[in-house]
Amino acid sequence: EWADRIADYGMVVIVAGMGGGTGSGAAAHLSKVAKEMNVLTVAVVSSPFEYEGAQKAESAKKGIAKLCSSADSIIVIPNDRLFSLSDQLTYCEALKLRDDQLARIIRSVTDLALRPARMSIDFGSIRAVIEDGGMMVVAQASASGEGVVDELLEQLLHRNLIDHPPMDAAQAVLLVTTLGYKVTASEDSELKSRIARVVSPMAKVFCGTRLEKGAGDSVTVTLIATHFDELAEPQAEVIELERVFTIEQINNAGPSHRIYTPSYLRLKSASEGNN
Known part of the structure; x- marks a missing residue:
C-alpha cells in the first residue's frame, strides 16, 4: 500500500520520533521501500530527552542507524537541544x-522543488545533494536592515537544533536566498560567498535566488548541507584531542590513529607539499 501511494512522487519526507516502536521500526521500513523505488527519501527525526532513560535512548540510536542505511539523507533533532536555546521555556513552549522547527525543515526541503525562483535549482541538483547524502543539515534564517549578512550567518550556524558534524566537512550544499526588492546584489553575493567559505572548499554548491514583492530589505536564506563523507570512517579510532597537532604529526598518523583534519589544514599541507 505504501509503495502504491508514493509511486508517482519524486521525493518523500518521513517524520518520526525515535525511541518507540512506531518511529524506530516503521520509519526505516518505509524509507527502504521508497529508496528501492528510486524515490528520493529524507528522514526528519527527533531523539528522546535524556530523562526518558537509557533504554529509549538505545532504541532511538538503533532506529537512527537503520534509517541511515535506508534513507538518502537524515536530519536528527535532539530534544535536549531545546534547553540550550533558553532555560526559561515552559514545557509547552519547548x-x-x-x-515549528520540524515544520520549517520540511517546508525548506519541499520549497526547493515546488517554489519557482528567478535563479532556479532544478530537481537534478536537489537529487545530487540529497541522494545518499547521509547526515543532513537544514537551516533557515531571516533578517533585514543593517548588518543583515552577519545576522543571517549567526542564525544559520549557531542557532540550530539539528545534530550534525562540522560544517567544513560538507561536500554538497544547496543555498537559496529569498530577497526583498530593496536588497542589493552585492549583499546577496556576500552572503553566498561567506557561506561557501564555511563548508569544504571542494564542496559542490548549488545556488538559487527568489525575489519577493513586499519584502522590502528582508532576506531569507535556506541552507542544506550533506555528504559529510570525510567523517564517515567506521574503522577509524576516535581520538580526544588534548593538545595541538602539527601538520607533520597529522600526516604521519597511522591508519589506527586517523584524525579529522580541518579543511584549511589539508589545503595548507597540500600547498606546502607542492612547493
Whole structure:
C-alpha cells in the first residue's frame, strides 16, 4: 500500500520520533521501500530527552542507524537541544519550538522543488545533494536592515537544533536566498560567498535566488548541507584531542590513529607539499 501511494512522487519526507516502536521500526521500513523505488527519501527525526532513560535512548540510536542505511539523507533533532536555546521555556513552549522547527525543515526541503525562483535549482541538483547524502543539515534564517549578512550567518550556524558534524566537512550544499526588492546584489553575493567559505572548499554548491514583492530589505536564506563523507570512517579510532597537532604529526598518523583534519589544514599541507 505504501509503495502504491508514493509511486508517482519524486521525493518523500518521513517524520518520526525515535525511541518507540512506531518511529524506530516503521520509519526505516518505509524509507527502504521508497529508496528501492528510486524515490528520493529524507528522514526528519527527533531523539528522546535524556530523562526518558537509557533504554529509549538505545532504541532511538538503533532506529537512527537503520534509517541511515535506508534513507538518502537524515536530519536528527535532539530534544535536549531545546534547553540550550533558553532555560526559561515552559514545557509547552519547548515542544512548540521543536514542532515549528520540524515544520520549517520540511517546508525548506519541499520549497526547493515546488517554489519557482528567478535563479532556479532544478530537481537534478536537489537529487545530487540529497541522494545518499547521509547526515543532513537544514537551516533557515531571516533578517533585514543593517548588518543583515552577519545576522543571517549567526542564525544559520549557531542557532540550530539539528545534530550534525562540522560544517567544513560538507561536500554538497544547496543555498537559496529569498530577497526583498530593496536588497542589493552585492549583499546577496556576500552572503553566498561567506557561506561557501564555511563548508569544504571542494564542496559542490548549488545556488538559487527568489525575489519577493513586499519584502522590502528582508532576506531569507535556506541552507542544506550533506555528504559529510570525510567523517564517515567506521574503522577509524576516535581520538580526544588534548593538545595541538602539527601538520607533520597529522600526516604521519597511522591508519589506527586517523584524525579529522580541518579543511584549511589539508589545503595548507597540500600547498606546502607542492612547493
